[in-house]
Amino acid sequence: MSQPPIILGIDPGTLITGFGIIRVHPQTPQVLDYGCIRPPSKLTCYERYLIIFNSIEALIEKHHPDVLAIESQFVYRNPQTAMKLGIARGMALLAAARKQIPIFEYAPKKAKLAVVGTGTASKEQVQRMIQLLLHLPHPPTPEDAADALAIALCHAHTIGVKNRLAVR
Amino acid sequence: MSQPPIILGIDPGTLITGFGIIRVHPQTPQVLDYGCIRPPSKLTCYERYLIIFNSIEALIEKHHPDVLAIESQFVYRNPQTAMKLGIARGMALLAAARKQIPIFEYAPKKAKLAVVGTGTASKEQVQRMIQLLLHLPHPPTPEDAADALAIALCHAHTIGVKNRLAVR
Numbered sequence: 496m497s498q499p500p501i502i503l504g505i506d507p508g509t510l511i512t513g514f515g516i517i518r519v520h521p522q523t524p525q526v527l528d529y530g531c532i533r534p535p536s537k538l539t540c541y542e543r544y545l546i547i548f549n550s551i552e553a554l555i556e557k558h559h560p561d562v563l564a565i566e567s568q569f570v571y572r573n574p575q576t577a578m579k580l581g582i583a584r585g586m587a588l589l590a591a592a593r594k595q596i597p598i599f600e601y602a603p604k605k606a607k608l609a610v611v612g613t614g615t616a617s618k619e620q621v622q623r624m625i626q627l628l629l630h631l632p633h634p635p636t637p638e639d640a641a642d643a644l645a646i647a648l649c650h651a652h653t654i655g656v657k658n659r660l661a662v663r
Numbered sequence: 664m665s666q667p668p669i670i671l672g673i674d675p676g677t678l679i680t681g682f683g684i685i686r687v688h689p690q691t692p693q694v695l696d697y698g699c700i701r702p703p704s705k706l707t708c709y710e711r712y713l714i715i716f717n718s719i720e721a722l723i724e725k726h727h728p729d730v731l732a733i734e735s736q737f738v739y740r741n742p743q744t745a746m747k748l749g750i751a752r753g754m755a756l757l758a759a760a761r762k763q764i765p766i767f768e769y770a771p772k773k774a775k776l777a778v779v780g781t782g783t784a785s786k787e788q789v790q791r792m793i794q795l796l797l798h799l800p801h802p803p804t805p806e807d808a809a810d811a812l813a814i815a816l817c818h819a820h821t822i823g824v825k826n827r828l829a830v831r
Contacts, residue, residue: 544753545760568746577742581749582756585712589754592713 500654501527503560503591504647505551506639507584509576510536512547513639516558517629517647524651526629527558529640540579548586555594563591564650566642567600601649606642609649621645668822669695671728671759672815673719674807675752677744678704680715681807684726685797685815692819694797695726697808708747716754723762731759732818734810735768769817774810777817789813 499519506513515529532550534543554560565587568577591598604614611624622634622641628648635641667687674681683697700718702711722728733755759766772782779792790802790809796816803809 541756541760541766544756548757548761568743574742574745577745578749578752581746582753584746585750585753586757588709588712588750589716589757592709593716598709 500561501558502562502564502647502650503554503558503596504643504645504650505563505565505587506642506646507547507566507580507587508639509540509543509579509583511637511639512551512583512587513637513641513643514551514554515635515640515644515647516554516560517644517651519651519654524629524648526631526644528554529635529644531637531639540582544582544586547583548590551587551590552593555590555596560596562650563587563596563598564646565598565600566606566646567602599650599653601646601653603642606645606649609652610645618642668729669726670730670732670815670818671722671726671764672811672813672818673731673733673755674810674814675715675734675748675755676807677708677711677747677751679805679807680719680751680755681805681809681811682719682722683803683808683812683815684722684728685812685819687819687822692797692816694799694812696722697803697812699805699807712750712754715751716758719755719758720761723758723764728764730818731755731764731766732814733766733768734774734814735770767818767821769814769821771810774813774817777820778813786810 501516501518504515512532516527517524518527532547534546588598607616607621608614611620618638622638625641625644626634629644635644669684669686672683680700684695685692686695700715702714756766775784775789776782779788786806790806793809793812794802803812
């Protein structure tokens with residue numbers, strides 16, 4: 496790959512889906528975009544899922560990410576919540592699979608560990624650390640966007656570590 | 664609607680997704696197609712979800728259903744299973760939502776009640792009753808296809824009852 500890879504990070508949710516897109520540079524990763532997809536609550540759940548899918552597809556078509564890094568499954572939620580979250584995650588997974596973009600999953604704790612240094616970091620700690628690491632003018636909001644950037648950074652760290660190990 | 668409506672019934676699953684397509688006639692519903700989507704197990708889960716989505720989209724493009732009737736959520740499964748089943752369900756919901764096809768959800772018990780007369784019917788009872796009601800040469804297999812036809816029939820009964828109530 497001649498160009499540095501672009502990572503799309505996604506923090507899926509039934510109400511708010513956070514996204515963060517970074518380009519991996521040897522020194523500092525560059526933020527291309529971040530924010531959240533928040534379909535209007537007055538819509539049916541099916542219309543909301545369609546908006547999540549269309550929005551992620553539009554992000555992919557705009558930024559051409561090489562990789563999707565997505566928050567992996569919570570196992571402690573109740574089955575009803577897990578089912579709904581599964582549908583929302585499915586929208587991101589399908590949008591990437593349709594474009595043959597490789598998918599990597601990271602547990603929320605692993606993303607926090609990679610960014611803050613502890614898997615039990617607070618939302619505010621993640622937001623402040625993301626601001627520092629990515630040289631943003633202010634902490635990214637909402638927290639879902641910060642989490643998505645953290646997942647993208649977690650993947651960048653993972654491939655960076657792998658590359659360093661390969662060089663040795 | 665001048666033509667009798669076409670109902671696409673879906674019984675979603677992570678390994679096997681059953682489908683059944685019927686055209687509602689005043690006397691006997693007509694079976695247009697039934698079967699199952701069984702993506703190869705050697706593929707990644709993402710590739711399998713893509714196959715589920717593409718297959719349902721192809722069924723919609725071939726048969727132009729007016730409605731998607733889909734098995735609703737189980738609440739007793741564990742969160743990990745519910746999450747995966749949610750992703751599979753999401754593929755069917757998105758395929759319908761992208762074509763602006765209305766979606767109706769039915770609990771498995773309600774579908775069994777509509778077809779067999781009891782919500783606790785066995786798989787074999789459902790298969791035999793579907794064979795009788797739809798004048799099929801043999802019980803539909805696999806059971807996931809029979810369940811999908813049962814969900815489609817359940818929706819046909821529901822709109823039939825509503826129509827009869829409206830006429831009174």
